[in-house]
Amino acid sequence: MRLVASGTRDSLSGLDDNARFRSVVMPHIDDAYRLAHWLTGNGTDAEDVVQDASLRAFRAIREFAGGSARSWLLSIVRNTAYSWLRKNRPTAVITVEDLEAVELEHAKPSDPNSETPEAALIAKVDAEQLQAAIAALPTPFRETLVLRDIEGLDYREIAEATEVPIGTVMSRLARARRRLIATIGKEP
Amino acid sequence: MTRSRPDDNSVLLVHAYLDGELDPANALGIEQQMSTEPALAAESARVKALQRLIHERLAHEEAPPGLRARIEASVGGLRRSPTQPSWRALAASIALTAMVASGSTWVMVGSEPTNMVADSLVSGHIRALMAPEAVDVLSSDRHTVKPWFNGRIPTSPRVVDLDKQNFPLVGGRIDVVGQTPVSTLVYRRAKHLISLTAMPAESHFELSRTPRTVNGYNVVHWVENGVSYWAISDVAHKDLEEFAQLFRTSPTECTADGAAPCQ
Numbered sequence: 120m121r122l123v124a125s126g127t128r129d130s131l132s133g134l135d136d137n138a139r140f141r142s143v144v145m146p147h148i149d150d151a152y153r154l155a156h157w158l159t160g161n162g163t164d165a166e167d168v169v170q171d172a173s174l175r176a177f178r179a180i181r182e183f184a185g186g187s188a189r190s191w192l193l194s195i196v197r198n199t200a201y202s203w204l205r206k207n208r209p210t211a212v213i214t215v216e217d218l219e220a221v222e223l224e225h226a227k228p229s230d231p232n233s234e235t236p237e238a239a240l241i242a243k244v245d246a247e248q249l250q251a252a253i254a255a256l257p258t259p260f261r262e263t264l265v266l267r268d269i270e271g272l273d274y275r276e277i278a279e280a281t282e283v284p285i286g287t288v289m290s291r292l293a294r295a296r297r298r299l300i301a302t303i304g305k306e307p
Numbered sequence: 308m309t310r311s312r313p314d315d316n317s318v319l320l321v322h323a324y325l326d327g328e329l330d331p332a333n334a335l336g337i338e339q340q341m342s343t344e345p346a347l348a349a350e351s352a353r354v355k356a357l358q359r360l361i362h363e364r365l366a367h368e369e370a371p372p373g374l375r376a377r378i379e380a381s382v383g384g385l386r387r388s389p390t391q392p393s394w395r396a397l398a399a400s401i402a403l404t405a406m407v408a409s410g411s412t413w414v415m416v417g418s419e420p421t422n423m424v425a426d427s428l429v430s431g432h433i434r435a436l437m438a439p440e441a442v443d444v445l446s447s448d449r450h451t452v453k454p455w456f457n458g459r460i461p462t463s464p465r466v467v468d469l470d471k472q473n474f475p476l477v478g479g480r481i482d483v484v485g486q487t488p489v490s491t492l493v494y495r496r497a498k499h500l501i502s503l504t505a506m507p508a509e510s511h512f513e514l515s516r517t518p519r520t521v522n523g524y525n526v527v528h529w530v531e532n533g534v535s536y537w538a539i540s541d542v543a544h545k546d547l548e549e550f551a552q553l554f555r556t557s558p559t560e561c562t563a564d565g566a567a568p569c570q
Contacts, residue, residue: 140382142426142522146433148378152370166374173378188522238349238356246364267326268361274328289319296322300353303360 139180143188144173150189150270151196157265158200160254164207172199190272194280197262236304244303252302260295267292321350325358367437424484425528425537429521431482431491432502432539441500442478442493452479456490464490464505465534467557474501474550494550501540501550508535519544527551 134142151172155165172195176183183191253261262281266272277292278285320337323329329337341347435441444455449466456463459481468476477493482504489506508530518526527538527547538551 137382138423142430145375145378146430146522148370148375149368149434149437152374153368156368162371166371166377169370169374170378170381174381177382236353238352241353241356241360244360244364249360249364268358269365274323274326289323290315292326293319293322296354296357300357 136177136180139183140177143180143183144176144192147189147192148173151192154193154196154262154265154270155200157253157269158197158258158262159204164203168200168203169196171203172196175199187272187276189270190276190280193266193270193272197280236300240304241300248303249299252299255302256295256298260291260298263288263291264295264299268296317344317347318350321347322354325351325354367439369437369439425518425521425526425539427484428482428491428502428504428537429524429526429539431504432500432524433522435480435491435493435502436500440478441480441502443480445478447476447478449476452476452492455479456481460488460490462490462507464492466492467554469494469550469553469557472553474553496540496542496546496550499540499542501538501542501547503554504537504539506535506537508533529555531555 148169151169152165155168155172156162159165159168172192176192176195179195253264256264259281263277266277266280267274272280274285274288277288281288283291317337317340320329320333321341324334324337337347341351444452446452446455447470449468453463453466456479464479466476466479470476474494474496477495477500479490479492481488482491482502483489484504484506487506489504491502491504494501494503520526521539524539524541525544525547527544527550529536529551536551536554538547538554540547540550542550
């Protein structure tokens with residue numbers, strides 16, 4: 120499901136902030152919660168993050184200038200999740216240096232040593248294994264994969280939400296998927 | 308050992324191709340490359356399998372109950388007050404506005420409340436898409452769906468069978484506009500759902516100004532026999548109009564006891 124620009128601006132003009140909030144933010148609370156859950160790793164924290172993010176969205180509601188309301192909200196949720204983690208779980212937050220190390224470590228998407236299981240094997244993986252494998256991905260890979268394969272954002276929206284160029288989105292996504300495939304392919 | 312490996316760039320293009328992000332020229336290029344390089348074809352098969360796995364295994368998790376209410380409470384003033392006008396009152400106010408205002412003024416004033424009905428129904432449609440089931444009664448049999456509404460809302464909606472025209476019935480649910488429960492039928496076109504809401508039409512003015520899209524969802528609205536119909540979906544506007552046309556022209560259902568004769 121993708122929201123496009125046409126119509127949004129027209130249907131918002133003349134609404135007060137509360138009405139805007141209801142039509143821009145409230146329809147996407149499930150998506151917001153899902154993303155927060157993947158980024159924080161647990162439901163209680165996710166609820167706090169979504170509530171926080173909703174307040175931020177409400178204060179910034181006049182800045183929403185049309186386009187996809189969902190991807191606008193998700194980028195607020197993402198930023199809120201990271202500041203929440205920095206404050207409440209400082210050890211869990213990845214610093215820029217860590218991030219660079221991670222990027223370097225996985226800089227070769229076509230590493231010949233990486234596992235390349237058959238597609239048929241992938242289809243047999245159960246939900247728990249899959250969930251654990253996604254949770255184990257380094258944060259920048261995990262958020263890119265979640266935004267694309269779970270939330271259904273397109274590359275441009277992901278680039279805007281994660282504040283990186285589209286090329287980076289592409290390489291992170293490919294690496295995230297390859298790591299995931301290698302991890303779940305290893306299980307018996 | 309020396310088996311050639313696809314270059315990184317081609318790998319990224321395979322992923323982008325599967326995500327529908329490539330323009331036709333690049334898509335064609337990578338399709339040809341995949342047909343000649345087994346490693347790329349295998350990559351494509353694995354990624355497809357992974358995407359299917361994610362889609363099938365990871366339940367569409369919903370926000371816990373109560374979170375929406377807490378958000379509304381914390382933002383403040385969001386909860387609809389008891390004095391919030393129902394859509395009936397809205398429709399009446401449009402009619403009144405239309406009578407006292409000049410034509411051109413009316414378009415401006417009148418369009419907004421009509422959009423609020425559409426906004427509300429589009430929100431209902433979006434929520435339904437995210438719920439585990441988009442319907443409260445799941446059945447492709449109109450003789451199951453129609454009676455389900457009895458006792459839940461004052462009037463039972465008109466239900467027609469459009470299976471042969473490739474719009475199979477999925478089921479029905481109750482949506483709320485303002486504070487009024489209304490019936491919504493859910494039909495399907497390929498993978499897309501169409502929500503069709505029926506409510507008593509209060510004023511012929513409501514036909515005059517309706518949005519074609521709300522938040523990217525296509526909207527088709529018509530009034531027939533005193534009933535106001537709203538069809539909402541992400542299918543192309545053309546398809547939604549075709550659906551509306553088929554719904555309007557299909558014969559009314561008939562009951563076995565002859566209470567509603569076949570047409």
